[in-house]
Amino acid sequence: MKKKNTAGSTKKGADVTGHRGESWLYTEKVKDHFFHPRNIFYTDKEAAEYEKKADGVGQVGSPACLLPDQKVITNEGLLSISQVRKESYVLGYEGTFNKVTEKMHSNFSGEIIHIKSRIGVLSLTPDHLVFSIRRPPGHKYNYTKNKLNLAPQWNPVSSLRKNDFVIYPKITVTKDIKYLNLNLVKKKWDFNSKDIPTRIKLEPELLRLFGYFIAEGSTRKDYSKWSEVIFTFSSEEGDLVEDTVKLLKKYFNLDSTIQPNIKNHRCDVKCYSIHLSSLLKELFGEGAGQKHFSDFFLYLPIEKQEELLCGMWKGDGYINLKRKFPRAGYATISPLLAQQIKMLLMRQNIVSSIYPEKEKITKGVNHKPSYRLHIGDISSLNKLVRIVEKRNINFPVRQINSWFDYDFLYTPVTKINSRRYLGKVINLEVNDSHTYTTDSLCVHNCGDVMKLYIKVDRKTQKIKECRWKTFGCASAIASTSIMSEMAIGKTLEQAKKITPQDIVKALGGLPARKIHCSVLGDQALRAAIEDYEKKRK
Numbered sequence: 401m402k403k404k405n406t407a408g409s410t411k412k413g414a415d416v417t418g419h420r421g422e423s424w425l426y427t428e429k430v431k432d433h434f435f436h437p438r439n440i441f442y443t444d445k446e447a448a449e450y451e452k453k454a455d456g457v458g459q460v461g462s463p464a465c466l467l468p469d470q471k472v473i474t475n476e477g478l479l480s481i482s483q484v485r486k487e488s489y490v491l492g493y494e495g496t497f498n499k500v501t502e503k504m505h506s507n508f509s510g511e512i513i514h515i516k517s518r519i520g521v522l523s524l525t526p527d528h529l530v531f532s533i534r535r536p537p538g539h540k541y542n543y544t545k546n547k548l549n550l551a552p553q554w555n556p557v558s559s560l561r562k563n564d565f566v567i568y569p570k571i572t573v574t575k576d577i578k579y580l581n582l583n584l585v586k587k588k589w590d591f592n593s594k595d596i597p598t599r600i601k602l603e604p605e606l607l608r609l610f611g612y613f614i615a616e617g618s619t620r621k622d623y624s625k626w627s628e629v630i631f632t633f634s635s636e637e638g639d640l641v642e643d644t645v646k647l648l649k650k651y652f653n654l655d656s657t658i659q660p661n662i663k664n665h666r667c668d669v670k671c672y673s674i675h676l677s678s679l680l681k682e683l684f685g686e687g688a689g690q691k692h693f694s695d696f697f698l699y700l701p702i703e704k705q706e707e708l709l710c711g712m713w714k715g716d717g718y719i720n721l722k723r724k725f726p727r728a729g730y731a732t733i734s735p736l737l738a739q740q741i742k743m744l745l746m747r748q749n750i751v752s753s754i755y756p757e758k759e760k761i762t763k764g765v766n767h768k769p770s771y772r773l774h775i776g777d778i779s780s781l782n783k784l785v786r787i788v789e790k791r792n793i794n795f796p797v798r799q800i801n802s803w804f805d806y807d808f809l810y811t812p813v814t815k816i817n818s819r820r821y822l823g824k825v826i827n828l829e830v831n832d833s834h835t836y837t838t839d840s841l842c843v844h845n846c847g848d849v850m851k852l853y854i855k856v857d858r859k860t861q862k863i864k865e866c867r868w869k870t871f872g873c874a875s876a877i878a879s880t881s882i883m884s885e886m887a888i889g890k891t892l893e894q895a896k897k898i899t900p901q902d903i904v905k906a907l908g909g910l911p912a913r914k915i916h917c918s919v920l921g922d923q924a925l926r927a928a929i930e931d932y933e934k935k936r937k
Contacts, residue, residue: 428908532560617630717788782797852927
């Protein structure tokens with residue numbers, strides 16, 4: 401494996417600026433070991449020849465770490481990692497979208513970790529690095545102030561336990577759209593369709609109408625070939641009926657008909673317009689199971705997104721403040737819409753949990769598989785009531801289990817287990833960020849692979865040679881280079897005690913986002929020693 405230079409030629413004193421203005425330097429030691437690595441193999445042929453004579457060999461890292469059906473947040477929506485293409489853009493830990501430069505497939509046989517948090521479940525290989533916090537033992541970390549002082553790291557998922565914290569990025573990109581420009585095409589023999597404006601101002605009130613449609617709307621053709629837009633409310637939601645009629649007239653200059661259905665306790669608002677029907681299908685999909693909103697809604701200013709959430713929640717959500725433990729919820733049969741609502745809520749600093757529900761029959765009615773968003777966090781509930789009901793309740797917050805800090809959500813691991821797996825796994829190499837976000841975790845792209853070889857003096861049990869090769873970044877190369885020097889001359893027991901912290905200290909420090917690179921060399925060395933000891937036995 402040839403070394404991969406991703407650091408560039410950072411000169412002495414050069415300041416490298418990271419996420420949200422985080423400033424850090426590559427030290428002279430890091431640059432020296434990167435540009436002049438010690439004990440490295442530059443070619444696979446050279447390494448293969450040496451491996452025949454090595455006493456111990458250790459390999460860590462994996463270029464392919466997620467099961468094919470696991471979901472990834474992309475600029476095209478929520479896709480299975482098997483559907484993500486090279487050149488696609490995926491959400492990185494910085495809250496921005498970055499290009500996929502490589503997609504790697506591999507056969508895997510071994511243990512797969514299933515890790516669950518409030519926002520979802522992910523299945524991945526044990527060595528995959530997850531943006532997280534390992535909660536130290538002790539009663540004091542039950543208290544909010546001590547939780548908030550814990551530092552995030554990139555930890556192998558196999559090292560995480562229940563009540564550790566995973567860290568999830570919010571979308572930080574904001575792109576306001578002032579107007580929707582409509583491309584209206586009228587068929588030659590269409591004499592009935594009423595024209596609507598070709599340019600509509602995208603105001604908060606219009607977003608509230610769109611929220612009503614996402615929750616309660618549908619489109620269909622009647623027997624006269626007109627396109628019909630229908631909003632279906634309960635008979636007790638007269639205020640929503642009136643608001644919908646008013647907004648359809650204001651923004652599209654369309655008249656509506658109101659059709660009460662006393663028997664079914666509902667009230668329909670119907671509007672005939674092929675142009676409006678086409679627009680709503682384009683923006684929000686067709687059919688309840690395919691409901692979603694176009695990507696640009698995710699990047700609108702949060703003030704506009706508030707009204708979109710307000711319309712959706714009034715239409716198909718609930719808020720119950722009378723029960724002993726107040727909560728709110730929203731249900732949809734569209735998996736993509738559930739994830740998009742989660743992202744919108746996170747931009748408002750609202751924590752939600754997603755629970756899939758299986759198909760069931762209730763009172764003789766068939767219910768399709770659905771996804772329920774649940775909000776029980778008190779500070780989140782306070783914010784949602786302000787958005788939906790336009791009032792402040794300010795329930796007292798006693799203990800914080802999930803919280804937001806800058807552009808991240810910190811939420812606890814609720815369950816973790818493992819199972820045997822035999823099959824394909826996939827990973828992405830991501831430009832700049834080297835991270836990507838699934839529907840429940842933020843993971844490192846794990847492009848770093850380390851293979852390390854040792855020769856041992858049989859009498860003294862000291863390491864006399866330590867050679868290595870890697871496909872990794874500048875920090876991984878520098879970390880392993882200096883670690884190989886540290887290991888030579890030490891006994892096996894002494895070498896086992898080399899920690900990532902020792903490696904970082906010897907380099908004079910690494911950027912926080914690159915600390916995980918020091919773990920690779922440390923793990924590879926231990927694996928090589930274990931291999932040697934196994935062979936000796």
